[in-house]
Amino acid sequence: MFLSNLFTNPAYFVNVVVIVIISITVHEFFHALAALWQGDDTAARAGRLSLNPLVHMGQTSIIMLVLLGIAWGETPVNRSRLKYPFSPAIVSFAGPFANLLLLTLAVWIGLVFQKWHISGPVLDAVTPFCYLVALFNGFLFLLNMLPLPPLDGFGVLETFAPPLRRYAVSLSQYGFLILVVLFLFFNLGRVLMLIAQLMVGVVAGLSGGILKAL
Secondary structure, eight states: OGGGHHHHOHHHHHHHHHHHHHHHHHHHHHHHHHHHHTTOOHHHHTTOSSOOHHHHTHHHHHHHHHHHSOOOOOOOOOGGGOSSTTHHHHHHHHHHHHHHHHHHHHHHHHHHHHHTTOOSHHHHHHHHHHHHHHHHHHHHHHHHTSSOTTSHHHHHHHHHOGGGHHHHHHHHHHHHHHHHHHHHHSOHHHHHHHHHHHHHHHHHHHHHHHHHHO
C-alpha cells in the first residue's frame, strides 16, 4: 500500500501527497476558470474558483490518496451554457494544460537554482522536490489525456467527433474498470511514468538551452 511509504520513506510520502493535492487542485481550478471564460459559471457559482483542495477533491479523495495513492477531483460543467462548439475542448484541456504549466515551472525553478549555484541544504531539498513536481504533473497530464471517459482526453476528442457523445454516458460506466485493468495487467502506470520522465527531460533540455542563452 502507498501508506507504507510513510514508514519506509516518509519524506517521499509527504512530498508526493503534497504534490498530488496541489496538482489536482490547480488542475480543477483551471477547468473552472476555463468554463467561466467560455460562458459557463456553474463551477464559479459552486465556489470552485478556489485553490482549496477540499473544494475540488473532497475528504474521500484525500483519504484515498494517503491510504492507496489514488486521488481525483471534479468540476461541474454545463455544456449547454458554453459559447462555442469548440468550448468543451478548451474546458477539458484546461486541466491537463495546468499540469504542463506546473511541470514547466518546476523544471525552471530547479534549473534557476542550479544556475545561481545555490548549494547546500536548500539545493538538496529543492532539486528533488522540483523533479517530483515535474514528474507527477507529467504523469497527470498523460493520464488525463487518455481518450477514455470521464477523462479529459475523451472530452477533447468528443468535441471534434460529436457522434462519440452518444456513447459517453455508457462508456463512463466502464471507464474506471478499463483503467483498473490497464494499470493492473498492462503496467499502464509504469508506462506513463516512463513517458513522463522523457517529457521532463525534453523540457529540461529546452529550458536549459534558453537559460544559457540569457
